[in-house]
Every structure is written in structure tokens, then in C-alpha cells.
Amino acid sequence: MRTETPWGPWEPMPLADAVHLLAPLRTPWWIAGGYAVELAVGRAFRDHGDIDVLLLRRDxxxxxxxxxxxxxxxxxxxxxxxxxxxGEILPPQVHDIWCRPGPGEPWRVQFMLDDAEDGDWVFRRDPRIRLPLERLGRVCDDGVPYLAPEVQLLYKARSRRPKDEQDFEAALPVLGEDGRAWLTETITLAEGAGHPWAARLRAN
Known part of the structure; x- marks a missing residue:
């Protein structure tokens, strides 16, 4: 799916190509965004305008x-x-990095930087929200690491674009009891008790 931006077109590489590209990386990484939700659900259910990969800022x-x-x-x-x-260390306010093969080429993959402290992932919008790093992601049967759906949905809860609503509905059945409880608590903390997703999670 090709989309236009003020900085040139996006033409995200296929998921399998991104996984192959990142295979040599010896620091933690996770497929994020809508692809992370699809990997959790176990099937493709919508188009994607980009492909996101989460890294720890320290890496x-x-x-x-x-x-x-x-x-x-x-x-x-x-x-x-x-x-x-x-070799440049990006300042703390920078969370997003775009990558493409060269000038004039479409953007192919977006990297997002998150912080970690004392073995915990720290939610950049509200540092009160933390999660042990070992719970931040999951791994597919074929070895692909991806962001836990409850963490990805926490990021999506603020904007609630149509694609975010679609991801939320698709992910609900696979969250599990612990995932639902954590997402309910963290959405309530970060976005308020009246957030529609928190109400849906409490009702199910």
C-alpha cells in the first residue's frame, strides 16, 4: 500500500522482508503497530500504510x-x-525514525524508540505506567517478535482512528485475562475512566 507524505511516499516493505532485514540485530526488537495486532490475532484483516518496529532507546x-x-x-x-x-544519539524527545534505501526512494520502515529503566519498559506518555521487559512482547511460532497487543492498544487508545478501532475489535478476543486487566488499568490511568475502550474492557 503506497501513501503520500510531505516527505515523500511510503511504500512499506512486506512483513517477511522486514523480519529478514532485522534478523542480524542482536538487541531486542518487536514488530509494532497494526502488524503486531495481526500477529497476535493470527490473521491479516486490513491494509497497512507503514510498518513499525519498536526498539529500546538504549539500543x-x-x-x-x-x-x-x-x-x-x-x-x-x-x-x-x-x-x-x-553514530548520533538522538535526544529524548525523539521517538520516531524513518528509513529508506536511498534519496528518492519510498520510505520502507519506521522505527520507534521507547525507554527502559531497571528492567521495565516505561510508557513515554505516562511514566507511571511500566511493564517488565519480558512481558513487553510475544514471539510467533516462526520466531517473529511482536509487541504485546495490550501495549500496542494502549498507544492506539488516544487517537482512536478507524484503523485503531478495527485493531481494538480484532484484538479483544486474544487479550487474555491479564492483558485485559492491564489495558483497562493503564487506559484509565493515562486517558481517564470514561474512555470508551476501558468501558468495553470492563463490560467483557
Whole structure:
């Protein structure tokens, strides 16, 4: 699915290609976004305008070393793009990085940076919300790591675009009791007790 942006077109690489590209990476990474929900659900159910990969901020330079020929741009400040230089440590306010094979090529993959502290993942919108790193993701039968659906839905809860609502509905049956309880608690904390998803989760 090709989409246009002010910084050039997005033409996300297929999921299998992204997994192959990142296989040499020896630091943790997780498929994120809508693909993470599809991996949790076990089937494809919508189109994707991009492909997202979550990294821990502390490991950001590892992906540059694994993909040395990529052209990297950072959302700094958010809402704009500027080149991410080789070996540069990005400032804390930068969470999104776009990558493409070279100038004039479509953007192919987006990396997101999240923080970790004392063995916990820290939700960047509300540092009160944490989760042990070992619970942050899951792994498919074929070895593909992906972000736990309850964590991905927490990120989607604020915007609630049509695709986010679609992801929420698809993920509900696979959340599990612990996932539902955690998502209900964290949405309520971050977005308020009146959030529609929190109400749905409490009702099911």
C-alpha cells in the first residue's frame, strides 16, 4: 500500500522482508503497530500504510550498524523530519525514525524508540505506567517478535482512528485475562475512566 507524505511516499516493505532485514540485530526488537495486532490475532484483516518496529532507546545505534546503507531521518521535533547522522544519539524527545534505501526512494520502515529503566519498559506518555521487559512482547511460532497487543492498544487508545478501532475489535478476543486487566488499568490511568475502550474492557 503506497501513501503520500510531505516527505515523500511510503511504500512499506512486506512483513517477511522486514523480519529478514532485522534478523542480524542482536538487541531486542518487536514488530509494532497494526502488524503486531495481526500477529497476535493470527490473521491479516486490513491494509497497512507503514510498518513499525519498536526498539529500546538504549539500543538505537545498533540498528544503524545493522543497516549501514539505509537513509535515516528522525522526527525532530515531532511533526518534522531531519537527517539522523551516523553514530548520533538522538535526544529524548525523539521517538520516531524513518528509513529508506536511498534519496528518492519510498520510505520502507519506521522505527520507534521507547525507554527502559531497571528492567521495565516505561510508557513515554505516562511514566507511571511500566511493564517488565519480558512481558513487553510475544514471539510467533516462526520466531517473529511482536509487541504485546495490550501495549500496542494502549498507544492506539488516544487517537482512536478507524484503523485503531478495527485493531481494538480484532484484538479483544486474544487479550487474555491479564492483558485485559492491564489495558483497562493503564487506559484509565493515562486517558481517564470514561474512555470508551476501558468501558468495553470492563463490560467483557
Amino acid at each position: 538505537q545505534l545498533a540498528v544503524q550498524r545493522v543497516l549501514p546503507d539505509g537513509q535515516w531521518w528522525a522526527a525532530d521535533p515531532p511533526g518534522t523530519l531531519r537527517p539522523w547522522l551516523p
